[in-house]
Amino acid sequence: MAGLPRRAWEGRRRGPAGLLQERGDRLKVLIPEKLAEPGIELLKKDFDVDVLLDLSADELLEKIGEYDGLIIRSATRVTAEVIDRADNLKAIGRAGIGVDNIDIEAATKRGVIVANAPESNTVAAAEHTLGLMLAAARRIPAADASLKNGEWKRSAFKGVEVREKTLGLVGLGHVGAIVARGAIGMGMKVLAYDPYVSEDRMRSMNVERAETTDEVFENADFISLHVPRTPQTMGLVNEQSLAKMKPTAYLINVARGGIVDETALYNALKEGVVGGAALDVFAEEPTTESPIFSLPNVVVTPHLGASTAEAQDRAGITAAEQVATALRGQVPMHAINAPVPVGEGAEFVAQFSGLCEELGSLLYQLTDRPGDTLKVEYRGEVANFDTRLLDVSAQKGLLAPMVFEPLNFVNTPILAKERGLRLETARISESHDYTSLVVLRLDGEGGENVVSGTLSGPKMQPRLVEAMGFDFDVVPEKHMLFIRNEDVPGMIGRVGTILGEHGINIGNMAVGRGEPGSRAAMAVTVDEPVPDDVLKTFLQTPGFNEARAVTL
Numbered sequence: 001m002a003g004l005p006r007r008a009w010e011g012r013r014r015g016p017a018g019l020l021q022e023r024g025d026r027l028k029v030l031i032p033e034k035l036a037e038p039g040i041e042l043l044k045k046d047f048d049v050d051v052l053l054d055l056s057a058d059e060l061l062e063k064i065g066e067y068d069g070l071i072i073r074s075a076t077r078v079t080a081e082v083i084d085r086a087d088n089l090k091a092i093g094r095a096g097i098g099v100d101n102i103d104i105e106a107a108t109k110r111g112v113i114v115a116n117a118p119e120s121n122t123v124a125a126a127e128h129t130l131g132l133m134l135a136a137a138r139r140i141p142a143a144d145a146s147l148k149n150g151e152w153k154r155s156a157f158k159g160v161e162v163r164e165k166t167l168g169l170v171g172l173g174h175v176g177a178i179v180a181r182g183a184i185g186m187g188m189k190v191l192a193y194d195p196y197v198s199e200d201r202m203r204s205m206n207v208e209r210a211e212t213t214d215e216v217f218e219n220a221d222f223i224s225l226h227v228p229r230t231p232q233t234m235g236l237v238n239e240q241s242l243a244k245m246k247p248t249a250y251l252i253n254v255a256r257g258g259i260v261d262e263t264a265l266y267n268a269l270k271e272g273v274v275g276g277a278a279l280d281v282f283a284e285e286p287t288t289e290s291p292i293f294s295l296p297n298v299v300v301t302p303h304l305g306a307s308t309a310e311a312q313d314r315a316g317i318t319a320a321e322q323v324a325t326a327l328r329g330q331v332p333m334h335a336i337n338a339p340v341p342v343g344e345g346a347e348f349v350a351q352f353s354g355l356c357e358e359l360g361s362l363l364y365q366l367t368d369r370p371g372d373t374l375k376v377e378y379r380g381e382v383a384n385f386d387t388r389l390l391d392v393s394a395q396k397g398l399l400a401p402m403v404f405e406p407l408n409f410v411n412t413p414i415l416a417k418e419r420g421l422r423l424e425t426a427r428i429s430e431s432h433d434y435t436s437l438v439v440l441r442l443d444g445e446g447g448e449n450v451v452s453g454t455l456s457g458p459k460m461q462p463r464l465v466e467a468m469g470f471d472f473d474v475v476p477e478k479h480m481l482f483i484r485n486e487d488v489p490g491m492i493g494r495v496g497t498i499l500g501e502h503g504i505n506i507g508n509m510a511v512g513r514g515e516p517g518s519r520a521a522m523a524v525t526v527d528e529p530v531p532d533d534v535l536k537t538f539l540q541t542p543g544f545n546e547a548r549a550v551t552l
């Protein structure tokens, strides 16, 4: 067993921004894209906000170092280089859904929270998709342009109906589901490929499940993409897939550029391999130059899927709230790279976060030559829920005294891994005398060390109930003293005397004992850190075997 190093790791050039880094002034948020006013107003209450529209990539690199928060839409590319220059950045808010323009891995390594506004613009994107489908089927934009150009050409713009046609969806998440509902309302049959959506769910939506993308490409009259841009979906629509489509089929893309190979699509449209296309998104944006724009059987919009008043208000407010929450040191609800408890019991679980962090920190400070495996047991009620946030909280507490850089919920798992700290968790329904109990175990020089804690009372106050092999009941405080002593009369008085002689005020004291007359331990809360010379005094005093100062 390698064991965890005690010293801060100095190999790191500089630490990632801590969530609550104070620089004496108000934290600063940069908004380089058009964001709805309510979101900006919300941020201005607590932060200095700079709205600097149309920053070039170089200007963003120059400026980003000043800011604690950044809110973007799809036009700003937050590359690893931007993040590397972002010395103070703690949170990136995406006022929308797709986060493919953010290097999330780089952000995570630097401890920068990335959060989006997942359902803010789904209706807008779905309505735009249905609008584009009808616009392409009825050639509305071309007819509009022709009439405005002084022509009355009715026979030139004969379209097709969508009723009784098959709409093929690739991706049946939030947007895809709304598109499906709308299409079914217009009498279409919907066939969808999404390996992450169950057959039952599809059936409940009256959607037929395709087992492969080919099934969609071969059978659909209209094919609409609703997947994120990922390495798996890049180039999903290419020469081969286009060749499988019906020659009358229309392709609709309101998802992301790059998912469609635009050169292959251009050729397929020009040669009649497919009937038409409606595109809102492009591999390079902004663009006005694409050869596709010259084709008559294509309808295009400049990434307008989310551009409704309602969606922009929702996206702006949600992104602002996410960044504000992160800048206050909490994990926002839509964080993409931090553990967010979701579903049943989420709020209940979140209350244990501080306790777990304190237990991790305490365990580290009570353990000499700590081993490399932290074992966390969740007992009782807390064991019924998603406790990943608590895993990270415990790791954070344990690692904090060891590492150089400030830790947060984003970078803790990465730093834990880099430093060889392993985590083992267990869920146990039985929890002794407590409704919920968290037990942390770590091997050390003298064997396994264990600390346990719970939350109690109407305010769910943290309580330390086990340490140094003894049961206690004490509310953990910032400064504490842990003592092992002989279980003989007068020891409590001696603790009071020694601390009193050094001018250290005791807040609370809890005693844990085994068999009367054997060994005992004390957990003492004090108003200030207990210095080394006081600890030495304890060890020189008969009856005291161990004394450790702990700061939580």
Ligand SMILES: NC(=O)C1=CN([C@@H]2O[C@H](COP(=O)(O)OP(=O)(O)OC[C@H]3O[C@@H](n4cnc5c(N)ncnc54)[C@H](O)[C@@H]3O)[C@@H](O)[C@H]2O)C=CC1
Pocket (backbone or CB within 6 Å): 097, 098, 099, 118, 121, 122, 125, 170, 171, 172, 173, 174, 175, 176, 193, 194, 195, 196, 197, 226, 227, 228, 229, 232, 233, 254, 255, 256, 280, 281, 303, 304, 305, 306, 307
């Ligand atoms: N044009 C615009 O203005 C807008 C574009 N979008 C784009 O639409 C995308 C979808 O948005 P939502 O539906 O809200 O996301 P979502 O996450 O709810 O749904 C995406 C679905 O795609 C599925 N999926 C992922 N990888 C897949 C693969 N390789 N093959 C098949 N299915 C796969 C997932 O299982 C999920 O059900 C966003 O990622 C964004 O890029 C979203 C809003 C506005």
Ligand SMILES: O=C(O)C(=O)COP(=O)(O)O
Pocket (backbone or CB within 6 Å): 073, 074, 075, 095, 096, 097, 098, 099, 121, 303, 305, 306, 307
């Ligand atoms: O939310 C999304 O994924 C979008 O594509 C919307 O982009 P936008 O915020 O309008 O630049």
